[in-house]
């Protein structure tokens with residue numbers, strides 16, 4: 768169900784990210800700070816060059832997406848973790864993040880980090896349940912302002 772994304776998936780991935788982002792954040796982020804769509808085709812293409820994208824399919828349709836950006840110092844960053852609203856709360860987001868963690872371990876990464884909208888309790892809950900802990904704040908008020916991290920243990924079999 769989870770596979771590495773290809774360039775042919777760009778349109779569907781854009782739809783998943785922008786639909787999910789709009790539904791989740793338009794009522795909690797003030798209008799002047801709310802970016803819609805949150806990502807354009809050009810921006811996503813650029814990200815394809817610097818991150819590994821994975822998609823979750825149900826009957827061939829992409830309903831979830833997540834990306835891993837490898838950084839210096841055995842560090843990895845989780846990006847673009849989004850599930851279509853009608854497919855949320857079924858464990859798809861958890862499967863995607865666990866898949867990224869397995870990939871990260873294979874690459875020898877020791878720690879993963881991400882930023883999340885601190886006011887989005889569901890998202891903070893989601894990452895906490897997966898073992899991520901808040902470690903700091905960014906300057907991006909009304910946006911992805913909370914930093915969360917997790918150390919990867921090699922013996923952890925997920």
Ligand SMILES: CC(C)(COP(=O)(O)OP(=O)(O)OC[C@H]1O[C@@H](n2cnc3c(N)ncnc32)[C@H](O)[C@@H]1OP(=O)(O)O)[C@@H](O)C(=O)NCCC(=O)NCCS
Nearest residue numbers: 787791848849850855856857858859860861889890892893
């Ligand atoms: C965050 C997101 C990716 C989670 O994906 P998901 O497939 O719904 O998550 P799961 O079903 O694996 O949920 C795992 C746990 O996360 C927590 N969680 C997920 N959605 C939640 C919600 N709406 N409210 C409270 N807790 C929630 C719960 O603890 C849940 O476990 P439970 O269902 O057994 O209670 C999804 O809600 C989403 O796309 N949201 C909009 C975009 C977003 O906020 N992305 C993350 C930051 S980029």
